[in-house]
Amino acid sequence: MTASSPAAAPQPAPSVAPDAELDPASAPLPPGPRGAELLRWMARFRTQEGPLEVLADVGRRYGDVCLFDLPRQRLVIVRGPEAVRRVLVSNQDNYRKSNQYELLEPVLGKGLVTSSGPLWQRQRKLVQPMFAKRHLAPFADHMAAAAGAALDQWEATRRDGEQVEVSAEILQIGLDTVGRALVGHDFTGRAAEFGEALANALHQAGALGRSTGVSVGQYLRGADIQKAARVTHPLRWRSGIRSAEVLTGIGRELIDERLAHGHGERDDLLKLLMEAEDEETGERMDREQVLDELMTFLAAGHETTAHGLSWMYYLLSQHPEARERMEAEVDEVLGGRVPTADDAERLPWTRACFEEAMRIFPPVWHVQRVANEDDVVCGRRIPAGALVFVSIWSTHRDPAVWPNPAGYDPRRWLGDEPRRRPRFSYLPFGGGRRICVGHGFAMLNATLLAAMIAQRFRFDFVPGSKIVLDPTVTIRPLHGIPMTIHRRERIGAVGAKA
Numbered sequence: 001m002t003a004s005s006p007a008a009a010p011q012p013a014p015s016v017a018p019d020a021e022l023d024p025a026s027a028p029l030p031p032g033p034r035g036a037e038l039l040r041w042m043a044r045f046r047t048q049e050g051p052l053e054v055l056a057d058v059g060r061r062y063g064d065v066c067l068f069d070l071p072r073q074r075l076v077i078v079r080g081p082e083a084v085r086r087v088l089v090s091n092q093d094n095y096r097k098s099n100q101y102e103l104l105e106p107v108l109g110k111g112l113v114t115s116s117g118p119l120w121q122r123q124r125k126l127v128q129p130m131f132a133k134r135h136l137a138p139f140a141d142h143m144a145a146a147a148g149a150a151l152d153q154w155e156a157t158r159r160d161g162e163q164v165e166v167s168a169e170i171l172q173i174g175l176d177t178v179g180r181a182l183v184g185h186d187f188t189g190r191a192a193e194f195g196e197a198l199a200n201a202l203h204q205a206g207a208l209g210r211s212t213g214v215s216v217g218q219y220l221r222g223a224d225i226q227k228a229a230r231v232t233h234p235l236r237w238r239s240g241i242r243s244a245e246v247l248t249g250i251g252r253e254l255i256d257e258r259l260a261h262g263h264g265e266r267d268d269l270l271k272l273l274m275e276a277e278d279e280e281t282g283e284r285m286d287r288e289q290v291l292d293e294l295m296t297f298l299a300a301g302h303e304t305t306a307h308g309l310s311w312m313y314y315l316l317s318q319h320p321e322a323r324e325r326m327e328a329e330v331d332e333v334l335g336g337r338v339p340t341a342d343d344a345e346r347l348p349w350t351r352a353c354f355e356e357a358m359r360i361f362p363p364v365w366h367v368q369r370v371a372n373e374d375d376v377v378c379g380r381r382i383p384a385g386a387l388v389f390v391s392i393w394s395t396h397r398d399p400a401v402w403p404n405p406a407g408y409d410p411r412r413w414l415g416d417e418p419r420r421r422p423r424f425s426y427l428p429f430g431g432g433r434r435i436c437v438g439h440g441f442a443m444l445n446a447t448l449l450a451a452m453i454a455q456r457f458r459f460d461f462v463p464g465s466k467i468v469l470d471p472t473v474t475i476r477p478l479h480g481i482p483m484t485i486h487r488r489e490r491i492g493a494v495g496a497k498a
């Protein structure tokens, strides 16, 4: 696990005027390492947990804005509410998404995550209403049905006290629940094949994104990032493409089935996607655009939620009092019945346990942008063309905002506490116009799933197991999280609706 930290150094002087009023030309560049020290930081960045250690340590050493002045590429790392607000919200038009996202295009095509400009605007307008509160109730029923079936399976196949790899279990159950909400029963039977291909495609894209070869390839050959990945890592690239073909093949089959036979009784997200119309032009998405959005939802929604939950089980096993409180809440509110969308609001502690887990282990640990023009952030000049790492990881652990930042304490999420903290001190779903479109869906899915698991099972960490963080697209546990699974006394008849 991530260690800490060189000795703290003085923070840069705080800006006296708001950034918007400062002239970039007269603002100083951010502080940062130079020469051999810069090379040492970069070498550390390439180690297994290095990116997370570097994000945390540059914050401690250089403050909220730090510059790595590399040949041909200036990398700026920002953290903290003020810097996040400037880059993601108040001056967001000055920042475009970085080309790292293009490595995901073989799977996501030109869906919401990877598109920009007018296409993104049109798609966001079409897609956003699908995640409105009124649509969440049927999604919740799908999620609960899929989770119930998966938990029955655990009950039938897992011995009490058996050792399991919790993140693999949660990934599977997470894909079942997200998949059912998106494409209903049609997903049953395809989930295993889909899950395996998706995990590989994302893993390869994440590894290519961190590869020195890909960076050097772009730099030396002036190639675009996909070409650099193809040339410098042909096997890795091919492996990702093969998985992408499996995924898009499944997606096309699901869509073609609907085109041929209609939606029937289905009330899932695929139906909403296929029927969505632009209110001004009446235009609908074509088959390929529906495919890109479907792949985007499955890819963006599945691993993120599942890893957040896996980290929650890891943390809960070390905080039995928090876990007992979750079990007591679930027993009291649900009394053994299957939860509905309305129940999510009646489970504040369960929700808080998930929110706090995402603070300590944010599934998306940073977002990347490129500055179009010079800008000023926290009184420092961000040069045009700089690659800006908005560090969710270190913002969530900033001691200026979070007392005892490494301590897992779901009480931080109760009552007025969240409102007292500065905005953008917590951003697991990003911020600004490109904030996660599925965040309500994700919170519902995670809360219901956590509640249904707590009704029936409990996990204990296997002592002495080593947990290694793998920060690729998401933060996943490199060798999994070994835990023993235990059945809880059943409260009432699980399976009966209120």
Ligand code: HEM
Pocket (backbone or CB within 6 Å): 097, 112, 113, 124, 296, 297, 298, 300, 301, 302, 304, 305, 308, 362, 363, 364, 367, 368, 427, 428, 429, 430, 431, 433, 434, 435, 436, 437, 438, 439, 441, 442
């Ligand atoms: C705990 C679960 C989740 C986390 C932590 C998460 C996190 C994020 C973050 C940080 C972004 C912003 C990326 C950026 O600004 O570059 C994002 C965007 C996005 N997320 Fe999520 N997400 C989650 C679940 C979901 C779900 C369930 C869906 C859909 C079903 C989804 C769909 C999307 C889409 C489509 C975007 C792109 C939005 C746009 O650019 O307009 N996410 N997510």
